[in-house]
Amino acid sequence: MMKFLILFIFTTLIIFAGEDVVIPAYAAISGLIVIVILFFWGVYKAVKTQKLIYALALLPFTALLFWMFFI
Numbered sequence: 001m002m003k004f005l006i007l008f009i010f011t012t013l014i015i016f017a018g019e020d021v022v023i024p025a026y027a028a029i030s031g032l033i034v035i036v037i038l039f040f041w042g043v044y045k046a047v048k049t050q051k052l053i054y055a056l057a058l059l060p061f062t063a064l065l066f067w068m069f070f071i
Helices: 002-016 025-049 052-070
Strands: none
Touching (some): 002 052, 025 052
């Protein structure tokens, strides 16, 4: 979890520092697709099995929302 927090902080600092950071479009779209798939799979498995462990699949989605809030 700490690695994600550090990644989000440094990414935000780089963006606001005015550096020309180029993220390829295919990488951004691929990451978004993976996060959305994990979100819906986690919701489906958590509701179907009633096990808390499948709710951890919602963590990347929550981290993305947290990161977007601070950008």
